[in-house]
Amino acid sequence: MANFLFHESDPFAPVNYAYEFERILCQRRTSFQELLIFSNPFFGRVLALDGVVQLTERDEHFYHEMLSQVALHAHPQPVDILVIGGGDGGTVREVVKHKSIGKVVLVELDREVVEVSREYLPTLSSGFADPRVEIVEAEGSAFLAGTRKKFDVIIVDSTDPVGPAASLFTARFLSRAHRALKPDGMFVAQTESLHFHRDFVREVQERLAARFRLVALYAVPLATYAGNWWTFSIASKVYDPREMRRKHRVPTKYYAEDVHRHAFLPASLYRKLMTDG
Amino acid sequence: MANFLFHESDPFAPVNYAYEFERILCQRRTSFQELLIFSNPFFGRVLALDGVVQLTERDEHFYHEMLSQVALHAHPQPVDILVIGGGDGGTVREVVKHKSIGKVVLVELDREVVEVSREYLPTLSSGFADPRVEIVEAEGSAFLAGTRKKFDVIIVDSTDPVGPAASLFTARFLSRAHRALKPDGMFVAQTESLHFHRDFVREVQERLAARFRLVALYAVPLATYAGNWWTFSIASKVYDPREMRRKHRVPTKYYAEDVHRHAFLPASLYRKLMTDG
Numbered sequence: 001m002a003n004f005l006f007h008e009s010d011p012f013a014p015v016n017y018a019y020e021f022e023r024i025l026c027q028r029r030t031s032f033q034e035l036l037i038f039s040n041p042f043f044g045r046v047l048a049l050d051g052v053v054q055l056t057e058r059d060e061h062f063y064h065e066m067l068s069q070v071a072l073h074a075h076p077q078p079v080d081i082l083v084i085g086g087g088d089g090g091t092v093r094e095v096v097k098h099k100s101i102g103k104v105v106l107v108e109l110d111r112e113v114v115e116v117s118r119e120y121l122p123t124l125s126s127g128f129a130d131p132r133v134e135i136v137e138a139e140g141s142a143f144l145a146g147t148r149k150k151f152d153v154i155i156v157d158s159t160d161p162v163g164p165a166a167s168l169f170t171a172r173f174l175s176r177a178h179r180a181l182k183p184d185g186m187f188v189a190q191t192e193s194l195h196f197h198r199d200f201v202r203e204v205q206e207r208l209a210a211r212f213r214l215v216a217l218y219a220v221p222l223a224t225y226a227g228n229w230w231t232f233s234i235a236s237k238v239y240d241p242r243e244m245r246r247k248h249r250v251p252t253k254y255y256a257e258d259v260h261r262h263a264f265l266p267a268s269l270y271r272k273l274m275t276d277g
Numbered sequence: 278m279a280n281f282l283f284h285e286s287d288p289f290a291p292v293n294y295a296y297e298f299e300r301i302l303c304q305r306r307t308s309f310q311e312l313l314i315f316s317n318p319f320f321g322r323v324l325a326l327d328g329v330v331q332l333t334e335r336d337e338h339f340y341h342e343m344l345s346q347v348a349l350h351a352h353p354q355p356v357d358i359l360v361i362g363g364g365d366g367g368t369v370r371e372v373v374k375h376k377s378i379g380k381v382v383l384v385e386l387d388r389e390v391v392e393v394s395r396e397y398l399p400t401l402s403s404g405f406a407d408p409r410v411e412i413v414e415a416e417g418s419a420f421l422a423g424t425r426k427k428f429d430v431i432i433v434d435s436t437d438p439v440g441p442a443a444s445l446f447t448a449r450f451l452s453r454a455h456r457a458l459k460p461d462g463m464f465v466a467q468t469e470s471l472h473f474h475r476d477f478v479r480e481v482q483e484r485l486a487a488r489f490r491l492v493a494l495y496a497v498p499l500a501t502y503a504g505n506w507w508t509f510s511i512a513s514k515v516y517d518p519r520e521m522r523r524k525h526r527v528p529t530k531y532y533a534e535d536v537h538r539h540a541f542l543p544a545s546l547y548r549k550l551m552t553d554g
Contacts, residue, residue: 007295014319015501018284018293042291042473059472195336195500196319221498221506223472224292228505229498258543266535 006038009051012160013196013226017053019046025120030112032164037120043224045121047088049113049159057123059223060090063190064124064157065255066220066263067232068094071153071188073260074236076245078152079103082180084140084168086157087113093127095155097250105151107136107143109164141167144176152182156189161200169200171207178211184238187212193227194219194273201231202274208235216241217270218263220254232263283315286328289437290473290503294330296323302397307389309441314397320501322398324365326390326436334400336500337367340467341401341434342532343497343540344509345371348430348465350537351513353522355429356380359457361417361445363434364390370404372432374527382428384413384420386441418444421453429459433466438477446477448484455488461515464489470504471496471550478508479551485512493518494547495540497531509540 008017021038025045028035036048044057055063068091072078079102083091087108095104104127108114114135117125127133136143140156154177158165167173168189177187191197191204201217208215212235222230234241242264248257265273285294298315302322305312313325321334332340345368349355356379360368364385372381381404385391391412394402404410413420417433431454435442444450445466454464468474468481478494485492489512499507511518519541525534542550 014297014317016295018295020291040291193500195498219498221472221496223470223504223506227500229500254546256543256545258545262539262543266533266539268533268535269531 006046006048008048008053008226010160010226012162012192015226017224017226019043019053021046026116028112030110032110035112035116037116047117047121050163052160053224054159055088055090055124056224057121060124061253062220062222063225063230064090064094065252066218067091067157067188067190068155069250069252069255070218070232070241070260070263071155071186071234072098073244073246073248074239074241075153075186076239080149080151081105082107082151082154084143084154084156085109085159085165086155087111088117088121089114089125089128091155091157092133093124096127096130096132101132104130104133105136105149106133107138107140109137109139111137139167141170141173141176144173144180147180149180150182150185151180152185154181154185154187156187158190160192169204169207174207174211181237186234186236186239186241188232188234191231191233193225194229194231196227198273201233204233205274208233211235213237214240217265217273219265220263283313283323283325285325285330285503287437287503289439289469292503294501294503296320296330298323303393305389307387309387312389312393314393324394324398327440329437330501331436332365332367332401333501334398337401338530339497339499340502340507341367341371342529343495344368344434344465344467345432346527346529346532347495347509347518347537347540348432348463348511349375350521350523350525351516351518352430352463353516357426357428358382359384359428359431361420361431361433362386362436362442363432364388365394365398366391366402366405368432368434369410370401373404373407373409378409381407381410382413382426383410384415384417386414386416388414416444418447418450418453421450421457424457426457427459427462428457429462431458431462431464435467437469446481446484451484451488458514463511463513463516463518465509465511468508468510470502471506471508473504475550478510481510482551485510488512490514491517494542494550496542497540
């Protein structure tokens with residue numbers, strides 16, 4: 001039987017994915033993007049923005065745990081956390097697992113993503129109910145320019161660096177993020193695929209290295225992002241992000257002590273990435 | 278502009294890929310399968326069998342190097358090599374990089390894959406010109422049942438374990454492979470995706486553990502296989518496959534000494550894989 005298919009249309013990827021869908025749960029044009037939630041027999045509920053899959057219930061934990069838990073375990077005492085993007089709530093859910101966290105500010109451009117996630121993605125948005133969470137409706141770079149707060153960890157949970165998220169990888173943005181961190185702060189961002197966006201990964205690594213004492217790259221294979229060898233760029237003023245300074249005491253499905261160490265690229269690959277044409 | 282798209286139709290994957298194509302170079306019905314070679318602006322030439330992408334010129338080295346080089350470096354002195362499947366020649370090309378190899382037998386069911394690769398995929402089939410290579414047209418399991426030769430390393434380079442390749446993962450096949458290995462031989466096979474085919478990976482690991490003293494699992498993120506967190510099951514009668522017993526002296530793009538070690542799954546993940554529902 002020919003089923004209904006959702007054909008992804010990702011301008012940033014040389015291959016697009018097609019997903020069977022059972023049912024459309026939500027489809028609307030927000031002020032910023034086309035938002036779609038549908039259900040798939042294998043992946044559960046799937047969120048797409050502007051035709052690009054952002055998460056599925058089945059495998060989002062790989063992404064959200066790895067985006068959040070590495071920095072939260074490499075920093076010895078994270079208290080004030082800033083999340084930029086991530087209106088679905090998956091990253092906030094990971095952050096509030098830590099009892100030691102004092103405050104999480106979520107800066108999201110599109111409040112409708114937050115609303116829709118509350119309604120249709122309860123396993124993602126569950127963290128929003130935590131009293132330590134403050135949601136700010138703003139563009140990430142503008143927020144950083146205007147804030148006087150200082151953070152222990154800044155997490156950038158963005159869409160692809162085209163359109164609304166392009167501003168979150170510029171030299172100016174990274175300088176602002178550096179300034180908004182405490183003297184021993186850490187920064188981490190999703191930085192796309194090693195298979196498809198190698199030049200982009202390298203650019204971000206170089207921009208971070210110009211501003212932070214320690215810069216590293218780790219990766220995780222994701223099933224539902226085109227290119228799938230997904231990178232996270234992490235930068236730190238003091239602590240080596242490869243080392244865990246806190247015991248792993250929060251519930252996770254994928255992240256673990258050996259996964260933390262293992263996620264960082266072997267030296268030979270990192271060298272090739274940073275020097276090959 | 279709407280371009281021509283090749284829509285993959287993989288019955289073994291819950292997501293299918295769509296590739297732009299510029300030109301069809303070869304399309305024919307062989308005795309066993311539907312064979313297609315097309316060119317793509319990003320991936321170069323792409324080979325699909327029965328509608329499923331088998332390789333692209335751009336990223337095949339990740340797969341072929343990792344399928345071949347781990348066992349060829351963990352075994353201290355591989356001389357006689359058997360490759361089952363892999364009619365495109367990518368695996369044979371990796372094997373003949375080693376001067377110490379005496380003989381490579383390639384057992385391929387579909388001779389037309391070999392012929393077409395010779396014509397359209399020269400960077401894959403280049404190893405066929407090596408005088409140490411013997412090509413046998415046969416089904417892998419039947420070949421093993423009939424042969425009296427003993428091998429140092431057996432490499433299974435199969436399509437998905439449905440249709441023609443289903444016989445290459447049965448208990449019977451693995452017993453025959455074990456018998457066709459020398460007393461210190463090694464076996465390695467591609468075993469699909471950790472994201473999409475976890476039960477299958479576990480089954481093969483268990484069947485190998487019932488026959489070999491040492492069994493392990495390593496993985497590499499592949500851009501063009503659905504599920505992409507691609508596994509290789511390796512089994513050994515004597516030598517630990519995690520350890521390199523030979524210096525890395527052959528030219529490779531991805532495989533390296535630290536990549537060899539790094540490719541094996543962290544213990545916590547392996548435990549989850551083998552015990553989770």
